[in-house]
Amino acid sequence: MDENQKINCTVESCTHNDNEKQECELQAITVEPGAEEGTGEPEDESMCGDYEPVEEAGEEETETPSEEEPVEGIQEEQEGE
Secondary structure, eight states: OOTTTTBBBBOOOOOEEETTTTOOOOOOEEEEEOOTTOOOOHHOOOOOTOOOOOOOOTTSOOOOOOOOSOOTTTHHHHOOO
16 A cells, blocks of 8 residues: 555444544555445445454453452462361
């Protein structure tokens, strides 16, 4: 892509969007038809194929035990002391 070109984007839920500038941070995107392909309507025919949702605040990929929930084995050791 020419360095003077940019991809404007207002999709705040996409991880590639710089919401302050309202620009996509990718160098290029792939435009794909949506689920209702063939209707001729822009909202059905022009979906960004590189869309990735932003992870919600506090959302983690792996689940870790909280401080309130006792881990098996540790509580038993503490009770036996």
